[in-house]
Amino acid sequence: MRSLHLRHFKSGLVVISMIIATIIVLLPLCFIFVNIIKMGLSSLSPEFFTSIPKPPDESGGGVANGLVGSGIMLVISSLIGLPIGILGAVYLSEHRHGTFASFIRFCADVLAGVPSIITGMVAYVLVVVPFKSFSAIAGSVALALIMIPIVLRTAEEQLKMVPDTLREASLALGVPHWRTSLKVILKSAMGGVITGILLSVARIAGETAPLLFTALGNQFWNWKLMQPMAALPLQIFNFAISPYDGWHKLAWGGALVLVIIMFSINLAAKSFGRR
Amino acid sequence: MTPKVQIENLSVHFSKTEAVKSVNMDVDENSVTAIIGPSGCGKSTLLRSINRMHDLVSGAKVSGKVLLDGESIYEKNVDPVLIRRKIGMVFQKPNPFPAMSIYDNVVAGYKLNNRIKKREADEIVESCLKRVALWDEVKDRLKTSAMDLSGGQQQRLCIARTIAIQPEVILMDEPCSALDPIATYKIEELIDELQERYTIIIVTHNMQQAARVSDITAFMYLGEMVECGPTSKIFTTPENKQTEDYITGRFG
């Protein structure tokens, strides 16, 4: 006979260790937030958002060029990635049971698992080498490569949720198939698709590795797309591994700003999804 | 003689709705009691409160008393694990453990309570499977997955798994509703045999089944126990108008 007390004791022990495990999982999150807010707030100032980094021996400076550079590259990569992702998703949802569609779906999942640094290397070969310069375009291509599978899969999930009756109703009214897909299906799934778009933008906004040898980073202002361009995550990285205290402060400030940007995009995405 | 199971003034609430309304019922030892009624009448809910299955559901609130051998099972110091060892349960859909073999399924519950040697386990598996008349069908493939069995075989396996822990009462929640007529017949036959050793309470939506297998029949409607009495009486001369309407098929 096994003792019932012992069995309950064992069960209680496991439950307690699960609670402890959950706390351990959430601890780093708390620490990271506390540190970012504490260290980041002290380095934020109007100058932080309006000026470019100062040389390490001067105090102050900001990440304005990085913010603008990240914005520019996010726009370009969205211009490349979104049409491919969304129209591809329309194909997948229209032919959801096809062999080719499930093959593409599988490829997208696998592609989403490719390390982001690899997409950086490929963008280097495809863009930097032929044009003989690190550039904002190269960085955008690298980011777009990451974005496409994410948009494709999230948009497809949303399109699949549009009821078939809606599609049939439209077709029965004599609306051609392609107009049904674009006007009816895509439109009624728009809220969800926008959620997917925002989530994927949030995801690539924080990417650093694919920009290391594509956009490269820039200490100064640059508006030319075929030239190296600054980006916020790159600045955080470079400042963090530098030996200068002033730059460390900039890194923490940049981290706080990046986290705020990403979480607000995430929040916006969620509110769109709920509508 | 005190009844094996006594239900006194039992009510079950799910958040705001009252699924069972102050039900009273006595169940004698070694009898088969059938609970019938239209779907949604609270008969499964009543059954599940007899072995405290509602503990699993957050939001379910049980008030009133259930007594097993005269002792209340809803007291604070009563261990639900112990109650469920004495009151086994068979469910609507056969639910063997898919990752386990037929053999392991039979001893799954028994092993929780006892450390057993191989020979002892072999004996339990053989005797339990024989009692549910499954032994001859599966004795050559005891180590294969339980999911390879047919629905009826799976349900008999689940009954074997339940009797392996040597319960005193077996609750059956529409045990045949997912089965074909032949499998149903076998389960009914089995209930007849099990009656010698166990007290059985069975919920069914099938009146013929209730008439065939039970000694006592209880009719529930809208959460209330309308009538409870010897099966022959309920099906021939019911006292209540609603009961009569239901068993003659005028509603439900």
Place this chain on the structure above:
Amino acid sequence: MPEKTFKRNDLLKGDYIFRLCTLLFASVILVILVVIVWQMTKESLPAIRKFRWDFLVSSDWNPVDGKFGALPYIYGSVVSSILAIIIATPLGVATALFITEISSRRIGRVISSLVELLAAIPSVIYGLWGIFVMAPWLQQTIQPWLSDHLGSIPFFAGAPYGVSMMAGALILSIMILPIIAAISWEVILAVPQSQREAAIALGATKWEMIRISVLPYAKSGILGAVILGLGRAIGETMAVTMVIGNNPQISLSLLAPAYTMPSVIANEFAEATSTLHYSALMEIGLLLLGITLLVNIFARLLIASISRKQKGGVH
């Protein structure tokens, strides 16, 4: 001539063009995958031809002399990822079990959205936190203690540097925790309630219920989650680069700095001037790609086969 009222051909033409368009865009995924594999292979060829198998077994990495052996990086990647999995798996699965089996629904929702937040933090911020908070903390507290008391064991020998294999593995485990927890949570949620009831009705305690009904049912899904976490850990770049110390040596000690495959690419690729150096880094990238592709394909097939099985018959 009477005007055609029903221009069937035009309608069909529109459909045809539209279908072709969407098909083309969907195929871009395949094209990207092929281009990635092809480009990485092509650019690696000089190094593959020059070093053959030596590349994988030599630990001599010297760009000035034109010698390239990738073993320290492979070692660092494999060890740090496996350590991360060992740390993250029990924690992630325990969290998933806590959310599904123990906590109330409201608390579960709060915890799972917090875990989601953990997944949304960019790698570079983990690295920043790792350099300035975690590594110094390790250097001042845990590592000296390990070094003093367990220093005779090779795993904990040497001086406490802070940045080390241990720091890399820890930061990786924090980063893959959300993946393992979230996917485990989903597969555990998919375990039918009837399975739990079966165990409870047999007189199982909470833990026994989890052990005999929940875990066996969910185990291959959890395995898929762990493998996906492994894929993520192996390819993770920034955070690891910032805390692992970037020293291409093979040391048993967890306190010693190490180096990983993505890290060496991140640190040297932009400055690789010789063709051979560039090509050697590409070959490391190709290896990394091969490993992650295999891991991901395996995990996806595993998870797909489970969902098929669940749709199939096991109610």
